[in-house]
Amino acid sequence: MMQWIKKTGPATLIAAAFIGPGTVTLCSTAGVEFGLELLWVLVLAMLATIVLQEMAARLGIITGKGIASLVTTELQSKGLQRFLVVLILVAIVIGNAAYEAGNISGAIVGLEVLFGVQKLQLGTSLLNVWSVVVGGLVVLVLWVGNYKILERILMVAVGIMSVAFILTAIVIRPSITALLSGIALPSLPDGALWTLVGLIGTTIVPYNLFLHASLVSEKWKGASFLKAARWDTVIAISLGGIVSMAIVIAASAVESSGVETVMDLAESLRPVFGDFATYLLAIGLVAAGVTSAITAPLAAAYVVNGCLGWNAGLQSRKFRWVWLVIVLLGVVFSTIGFEPILIIRFAQIANGILLPVIVAVLLWMVNQRQLLGEHRNSRWQNFMGGLILLTSVFLGVKSIVSVLGLW
Structure with a gap:
């Protein structure tokens, strides 16, 4: 086990990134409202994520660059290059700043259950102490700038929550027939469309593609590491997908017509942990919130670094300034209780365009001989990528028209 942990790579951070408070809440809501009927969505989303993240990792290892850097150097059309750079910067940087507030807020919910509400009066305003604590912890971890430390912290934190939900999913002993049917037979219950879109959106995350390519380009150099990167991606993303499915299974046992608050989800853990379930979920939310709060600003920094051609490292001043601004915005939005609805809606529109x-x-890029040579995509990989592209276009249009209130 220790040997496997030592060999783990960047995909660990990717898996930790998509298991955030939003994923916990959405998967639990899916389980409560639709039982096991949407498990097939998570299976397909997990497979699509593996395909895309493997492409991003392969690109990073062979070229030694991130996706953002390649956009600015490989595209011949200056007009298209500028359009993509602006779109990427807007969607990733502004979007991650908005989502950072949600990540920190999720961790705050858990901390308030464990230690109570802590407010500090500052003039006419109330300061949420836990928001500052979480933000400070994120800054500390990122400031150290040690890749291995980041990996270990995220593995331990997410592991706490993951084991809890997996154990619960096993102990409640769901119907094998219903389980297999939910996994293998696609169905769409009434009112489940947007839950379906949400489950895919929380698994296939645009900024994770940028983050993965950048991280592997720093960790692994040369084609000899492609096999290690593939196994790393398959194992980490599969485990992340299994955890998401376990949350749905555990939540399907909750006798409720809906989930009113995040902590209502503790009911799904009671079959195993009894009265301790509330505290265990609180610990899980803190872990999920902190891990996502670390990866979101880190990804934003890598994107800006590549788009602006800085070639800066984890400990460079420019790199640190980018993620520090993202974290500070998240702390400000979460501590004053401000819901940046307009920013989040704008981010959803931008990401809806960005993903496809x-x-x-x-x-x-992964089909260019001058970039990848013999390691470019196979026909099968292109077929899978084409299906994912068509799906992402459909989901992108859906999210945009939903935000604009046109559908």
Whole structure:
């Protein structure tokens, strides 16, 4: 086990990134409202994530660059290059700043259950102490700038929550027939469309493609590491997908017509942990919130670094300034109780456009002989990538028209 942990790579951070408070809440809501009927969505989303993240990792290892850097150096059309750079910067940087507030807020919910509400009066305003604590912890971890430390912290934190939900999913002993049917037979219950879109959106995350390519380009150099990167991706993303499915299974046992608050989800853990379930979920939310709060600003920093051609490292001043601004915005939004609805809506529109665009650019890059040579995409990989592209276009249009209130 220790040997496997020592060999783990960047995909660990990717898996930790998509198991955030939003994933916990959405998967639990899916389980409570629709039982096991949407498990097939998570299976397909997990497979699509593996395909895309493997492409991003392969691109990073062979070229030694991140996706953002390649956009600015490989695209011949200056107009298209500028459009993509602006779109990427807006969607990732502004979007991650908005989502950072949600990540920190999720961790705050857990801390308030464990230690109570802590407010500090500052003039006419109330300061949420836990928001500052979480933000400070994120800054400390990122400031150290040690990749191995980041990996270990995220593995331990997410592991706490993951084991709890997996054990619960096993102990409640769901119907094998219903389980297999939910996994293998696609169905769409009434009112489940947006839950379906949400489950895919919390698994296939645009900024994770940028983050993965950048991290592997720093960790592994040369084609000899491709096998290690593939196994790392398959294992880490599969475990992340299993945890998401376990949350749905555990939540399906909750006798409720809906989930009113995040902590209502503790009911799904009671079959195993009894009265301790509330505290265990609180610990899980803190872990999920902190891990996502670390990866979101880190990804934003890598994107800005590549788009602006800085070639800065984890400990460089420019790199630190980017993620520090993202974290500070998240702390401010969460501590004053401000819900940045307009920013989040704008981020959703930008990401709705960004995902299919980035998938298309990624597919183009991994088919270029001058970039990858013999390691470019196979026909099977292109077929899978094409299906994912079409799906991302459909989901992108859906999310945009939903935010704009047109559908």
